Amino acid sequence: MTATWVAVLVTAAGCYAFKLAGLTVPQRLLASARVRRFAELVPVALLAALSAVQSATSGQSIALDPARLAGLAAALVALLLRAPFLVVIVVAAGAAAALRAVGVS
Amino acid sequence: MPAETVIQAPARPTRPVRDGVGLGLAVGVSGVAFGAAAVGSGLSVWQACALSLLAFTGASQFALAGVVAAGGSLLAGTAGAILLGSRNTLYGLRLAGVLRPRRARRLLVALGVIDETSAMTLAQPDPDAAKTAFTATFCTLYLTWNLATLAGAIGAGRVGSPQAFGLDVVGPAAFLALIYPRLRAGRTERVVALAGAGIALATAAVLPAGVPVILAAIAALVGALASPAVAHQPAPDSAGADPVATDPAARSPS
16 A cells, blocks of 8 residues: 555545544533634645645745746736636636646746 | 625525525536546446535545646645535534524535525524525535436446546636636635735646645644734625625535
């Protein structure tokens, strides 16, 4: 089994365990306002970090790819126009693809 | 979406089956984006499908695919993906009180504890409607998300160069779309997002891919310590206060 398969299966097991824990643990364990707030803010911090890293790095160095950044900007515009999730994705990929097709790289 | 804001949704006639199926279809189709991004990242079709079948929580799935694409530390990537799933524990706490699943059934219900099923279930006026809504949303979304993942993964595998089709933008755009409603929820969310992105970019050059993203959790910790009470006083214009069923297409996969 490859390392990637191990990562896939451990991720699946960990995500499932977190879900099951909520149905199983006594309610008072997570009653603290700070704990609840932390769990709310974790996705915000991590998703912002993921978006930034995948937009502006290549391997381990900062790399600004004009087509990729333009795609992300197009996604932001679509979000401001209240487009549904899938439309946002298609617009972002389409913008990057179109720019690359005309030679922007 | 903070679960408590869902409960405060305005009272309205509920149609748990119709709303649940509608939400499940609308969000499930987005599995195409995950399948395409996963294969573009270097995961196999079956690895993409395994994540959708077993992890079944979109943000974590996209996160792991992103670290694989960057050739980063799989250990850090796995930890980050699992950490992203921690909010489902809070949903589970809320759902346990409404659905009251027992032993074997609890193991099945657990798989379906995500943003969309929680929002739809907690928006119902009584436990019977809540159970119906959970079942309808979970079944539809699970089926659609997995079929869409398979379709996206196979489709992306036939594309010669993922970059030519802009598939490298799918991940970042998906993350942006996923946090966008939360960014509108309050100032703390926006500061935490900026700080998280800053921490990750500042350390990306010196740490293995995946690790900077985990470090970004520090921003969430500081944010939680600085404003613990906000969770119980959602802003009136909070995006999370939108009754989810009024605009199912605008919801993003968890």
